[in-house]
Amino acid sequence: MEPNSHKKGLRKTVNKLPEYLDSxxxxxxxxxxLDRLYEESNLIIDGLGRDARMFYLSQIPLQKTSEMEIAxxxxxxxxxxxxIIQSIQKRGKIETKKEDEGN
Numbered sequence: 001m002e003p004n005s006h007k008k009g010l011r012k013t014v015n016k017l018p019e020y021l022d023s024x025x026x027x028x029x030x031x032x033x034l035d036r037l038y039e040e041s042n043l044i045i046d047g048l049g050r051d052a053r054m055f056y057l058s059q060i061p062l063q064k065t066s067e068m069e070i071a072x073x074x075x076x077x078x079x080x081x082x083x084i085i086q087s088i089q090k091r092g093k094i095e096t097k098k099e100d101e102g103n
Contacts, residue, residue: 013055020048 023044030037072080 013051016051020044023047 023040027037027040027044030040
């Protein structure tokens with residue numbers, strides 16, 4: 001991760017803090033109206049969660065994926081094919097039984 005991107009993300013987060021502190025401070029205005037207090041609290045919590053996730057995701061370094069080809073012996077390929085075919089056949093039987101029971 002580049003140091004500049006970390007500083008940028010941190011700066012963004014620090015700039016958001018006063019906004020959230022103001023929102024929490026304003027909650028005292030809604031003490032007499034619990035429904036409004038509940039709504040405003042949810043908005044603050046949702047925003048904090050969203051911003052925290054965005055900050056976290058912005059700090060994760062992107063990893064490059066690579067593909068690697070593996071050579072398998074022919075009998076291993078046949079065994080894998082057989083297992084897949086059996087699995088598909090079992091699913092087909094189970095789905096057919098469920099359809100028959102429904103009718």
